[in-house]
Amino acid sequence: MSEPLLEVRELVKHFPVRGGAFAKSPGAVRAVDGVSFDIAAGESLGLVGESGCGKSTTGRCILRLIEPTGGSVRFQGQELMGLSQARLRPMRRHLQMIFQDPFGSLNPRMRVGDAIAEPLEVHGLARGDAARERAGRLLEQVGLTREHLDRYPHEFSGGQRQRVCIARALALGPQLIVCDEPVSALDVSVQAQVLNLLDDLQRELGVAYLFISHDLAVVGHVCHRVAVMYLGEIVEIGPREAVLTRPLHPYTQALLSAVPGSPAGSRVLLEGDPPSPMEPSSARRFTSRFPRHAAAFEGGEIRLREAAPGHQVRCARLEVLQDLAAAVPTA
Amino acid sequence: MRLRWGVAVAVLAALLATTALAGVRWRAGAPSSAIEWVCGADADRTSPADRLLPPLAPLGDGGRSLVGTDELGRSLGLRLCLALGTSLLVAGCAAAAAMVIGTLVGTWSGLAGGRTDELLMRLTEASAGIPAVVVVMVLAAALSPYGMWPVLAAMGVLFWQPVARVVRARVLALRNELYVEASRACGSSAWWRLRRHILPATAPTVFAYGGLLLPRLIMLEALLAFLGVSAAAAPHSFGRIIAGVTATLTPLSASWWPVLVPCLALAVLLLVLNLALDRLAEAHG
Numbered sequence: 001m002s003e004p005l006l007e008v009r010e011l012v013k014h015f016p017v018r019g020g021a022f023a024k025s026p027g028a029v030r031a032v033d034g035v036s037f038d039i040a041a042g043e044s045l046g047l048v049g050e051s052g053c054g055k056s057t058t059g060r061c062i063l064r065l066i067e068p069t070g071g072s073v074r075f076q077g078q079e080l081m082g083l084s085q086a087r088l089r090p091m092r093r094h095l096q097m098i099f100q101d102p103f104g105s106l107n108p109r110m111r112v113g114d115a116i117a118e119p120l121e122v123h124g125l126a127r128g129d130a131a132r133e134r135a136g137r138l139l140e141q142v143g144l145t146r147e148h149l150d151r152y153p154h155e156f157s158g159g160q161r162q163r164v165c166i167a168r169a170l171a172l173g174p175q176l177i178v179c180d181e182p183v184s185a186l187d188v189s190v191q192a193q194v195l196n197l198l199d200d201l202q203r204e205l206g207v208a209y210l211f212i213s214h215d216l217a218v219v220g221h222v223c224h225r226v227a228v229m230y231l232g233e234i235v236e237i238g239p240r241e242a243v244l245t246r247p248l249h250p251y252t253q254a255l256l257s258a259v260p261g262s263p264a265g266s267r268v269l270l271e272g273d274p275p276s277p278m279e280p281s282s283a284r285r286f287t288s289r290f291p292r293h294a295a296a297f298e299g300g301e302i303r304l305r306e307a308a309p310g311h312q313v314r315c316a317r318l319e320v321l322q323d324l325a326a327a328v329p330t331a
Numbered sequence: 332m333r334l335r336w337g338v339a340v341a342v343l344a345a346l347l348a349t350t351a352l353a354g355v356r357w358r359a360g361a362p363s364s365a366i367e368w369v370c371g372a373d374a375d376r377t378s379p380a381d382r383l384l385p386p387l388a389p390l391g392d393g394g395r396s397l398v399g400t401d402e403l404g405r406s407l408g409l410r411l412c413l414a415l416g417t418s419l420l421v422a423g424c425a426a427a428a429a430m431v432i433g434t435l436v437g438t439w440s441g442l443a444g445g446r447t448d449e450l451l452m453r454l455t456e457a458s459a460g461i462p463a464v465v466v467v468m469v470l471a472a473a474l475s476p477y478g479m480w481p482v483l484a485a486m487g488v489l490f491w492q493p494v495a496r497v498v499r500a501r502v503l504a505l506r507n508e509l510y511v512e513a514s515r516a517c518g519s520s521a522w523w524r525l526r527r528h529i530l531p532a533t534a535p536t537v538f539a540y541g542g543l544l545l546p547r548l549i550m551l552e553a554l555l556a557f558l559g560v561s562a563a564a565a566p567h568s569f570g571r572i573i574a575g576v577t578a579t580l581t582p583l584s585a586s587w588w589p590v591l592v593p594c595l596a597l598a599v600l601l602l603v604l605n606l607a608l609d610r611l612a613e614a615h616g
Contacts (some may be wrong), residue, residue: 092518
């Protein structure tokens with residue numbers, strides 16, 4: 001494979017937990033704990049997991065909207081981690097973000113046209129009439145019209161606002177867009193439209209997506225590859241078909257069987273309480289929740305192991321998981 | 332709604348500015364303020380025969396006094412017009428100074444965070460602990476030979492803390508707004524975000540607070556002048572007029588009118604200002 005567009009290696013973000021005035025800090029929440037993946041140009045990688053597993057933090061760390069504790073993020077071979085904010089700013093042209101909340105991510109005091117033109121002005125690419133012209137074209141590209149340029153965000157529905165946010169993200173012609181739950185705040189009827197728009201834009205412009213979502217259906221709709229996160233770690237990553245139809249990791253199976261309508265017989269249920277995100281990773285965080293699969297996490301080092309080309313599963317003994325998966329027919 | 336707020340601010344500002352300018356003497360000496368020029372009269376002209384007259388009383392020169400005369404026979408109406416100018420100019424400039432200083436400190440504190448924020452806020456609290464009235468009195472007395480500008484500066488410098496605190500709170504909230512983060516994600520600099528997103532959203536708060544300061548500053552200016560602190564600075568101000576006529580008041584004196592008129596004028600000014608500001612706040616929602 002040629003050099004990937006984005007290479008994330010051992011990304012770590014720990015949020016220190018403050019103790020009382022005299023108590024010593026009880027530790028840190030390990031929101032992201034050694035995450036690695038690649039994204040190729042024009043590809044979309046889905047990042048799924050339950051809320052609080054660190055998927056949004058991962059997205060923000062890659063763009064350095066949150067300063068990561070450690071690890072490396074290379075974009076087109078250029079390391080982003082050591083860059084000063086001033087050196088990072090020109091790089092941001094190529095890396096854009098779409099946020100979950102289309103109501104909060106547009107300035108209520110700014111006309112939509114100005115909001116879309118802002119990135120152009122920031123990077124000195126266009127201003128005045130030229131910027132307005134480009135904003136108009138971008139609006140048409142996302143399925144709105146030029147008449148919307150002079151409206152304020154409150155005049156739009158959630159789906160329309162998310163379209164405006166997409167137009168804004170596209171303004172600089174980025175190569176990668178981090179989509180942080182871009183449709184989870186929208187009505188189900190509107191979700192499909194926005195997903196189709198993202199899909200069409202990818203085909204048209206060849207932009208790559210890091211698609212963060214808790215919704216497996218959404219990820220299955222858009223993504224080429226899927227990574228499943230659990231407590232700050234990737235537990236399974238691979239091609240969409242492999243991860244979503246033949247999952248090996250019990251956590252992925254549990255997520256899939258939690259989707260309404262999945263066959264009752266194949267249900268994998270999580271047991272006990274989620275382990276504390278402050279504890280360092282250990283076998284216990286798996287064995288306590290998947291007692292039936294405990295054997296796969298004992299008697300070896302727990303790391304990502306290759307089950308098939310491009311399909312990796314975090315465990316200690318892969319063959320146990322493969323045997324269990326073969327025994328229980330999954331959906 | 333945004334438009335109404337903008338128009339209301341503009342109207343109020345224009346009103347204050349013209350009133351202030353009409354009543355301000357830019358140079359010492361003969362009729363130089365607009366209002367004196369229009370009336371063709373001199374607020375400083377004394378007339379011992381016409382002392383302490385009630386409103387509409389006939390004057391020695393055949394005319395009638397509109398709202399009465401003061402203890403030296405000067406026209407109270409004209410003096411009150413000049414006092415209005417003094418009051419509004421002093422209060423307006425002091426409020427503007429407080430707003431500028433408060434906004435600077437507040438945004439700096441809110442954006443910097445951490446130790447700078449702690450330091451600036453403790454400084455703000457410490458300076459809020461200084462009894463402003465006393466300090467202004469001392470400063471005004473010490474600086475009175477230099478005209479009224481030092482008084483005004485001293486007042487502005489001493490009233491910026493509430494503005495700074497409100498601005499800081501607003502900036503802290505805005506800094507975490509998603510649209511500010513979105514602006515950062517598209518590559519904007521801190522200065523850009525301040526200019527395009529944070530300051531425009533802070534402005535209404537600043538103006539609302541500056542407005543609240545106006546009546547307080549007008550009262551303070553009147554108090555200082557009444558006590559004779561800024562005596563050399565402004566010959567015609569509410570405080571000085573009230574002080575002058577009050578000094579002539581004795582239990583046997585029948586001329587209570589000249590005291591009532593300036594007090595009433597001051598009260599009406601404050602009432603009108605408060606009502607206008609209330610209406611503004613309402614329009615702003």
